[in-house]
Amino acid sequence: MNDDEKMNDDEKISILLSNMTNELVSSRVRVRAIVELLEEKGLITREEYENRFKKVFERDAISYRNDLLKEVKIDE
Known part of the structure; x- marks a missing residue:
């Protein structure tokens, strides 16, 4: 049994x-x-900076979030 299997x-x-x-x-x-x-x-x-942040957030946030969630599901 490896360490991952031992962890709850x-x-x-x-x-x-x-x-x-x-x-x-x-x-x-x-x-x-x-x-x-x-x-x-x-x-x-x-x-x-704040204006650009808002623009980039609106453009990219959802796709970044979705990519991260896919990675978490793959790693499970």
């Missing part, structure tokens, strides 16, 4: 949620760092 469902979910949380935090920090650098260099304003 609650343990698997806990690890999955922990990994997802770490990825989300890391992604937010990376984006914030990039935005701050671009603002400091005068290349973009906060308003330009």
